[in-house]
Amino acid sequence: MNFVRLIVLAALICTVIYVAVAWYLRSITRERLEKEWAAAHPGRDPVERSADVEAGVEEFKQSLGYRALWLIYVVPVALIAITWFTTN
């Protein structure tokens, strides 16, 4: 029963961290793309840029760095396994 509680708790905490970090990485990517767009297209209306920026963010979502976020789930499980193994 405690084991179930551990899994539920760990899954919950990891999900919160995953969602927050994923949002953060998308957000700084979007900000960077917006600034790049502004530098490349001086004097143009920022409303036009959204399509380019969103395409860039979608591209970033496919990148290896973004997909490596699954480590947020993998690493704690590995750490628990290592701790369990070394303690016992």
Added chain:
Amino acid sequence: MRRLRIAFRTIIFLILFAFFHYLLPQHDVARVTSTEVIRADFSWYNRMFYAQADSGAAELSNRDLRLINTVRKRSFLLGFIPRDAERVMVFRNEDTGWIWPPYFKFDSSDLQAEAAAVVSTAAEPQWVVITHYGWRNRFFTVFPNAVGIRPIEGPNVYPIPWFNIFFFIFLVFGWALARAMWRQFRERKIDPVLEDVSDAAARVGDEVADRRGRISQWLDTWRSKPRR
């Protein structure tokens, strides 16, 4: 205000220090003098310093508690500065189970057997490194929980707390990440909304001000200035 902030931060720091001092593993150089089992009747104030019943066993209000009696080398500064002085130390030996603290220890019976195997006398000491967490408190009858025992050659061994080093590096990294995330969130999600709201409030305020009579406007000059 400044003093209040300093006091608040000091209290937070002390609580965190106590929390981690209780929770993180520490290494003691010691020799085991005996092992024993006593019945433990917990009270409401010392119950939280004990783990639960052995993994797989039922939880009752009292139970047997495995103890490891040792003589340990004392030290200054959380073990960083070794001393020659010795003092007795009694460890409890309990399963921590799956939840808390996260040591995932299920082998307290095996550990008790290991401790019994290295029992030695002052004349012929067998030194060991005992990994443990927790505090010894004589007034509340609280013992640190032994997690591992490793025999060593002599008493002059200085275990390096690798786990704690990496733990605090990770903690600082996590804190920096959380701060950066919060700032980004405020910049992108909260500040734009606040600007909208304050713009709207300013517009409403202008309209109301136009409709007011002269006397109330004069009265307003006696009131404190509205915050921006």
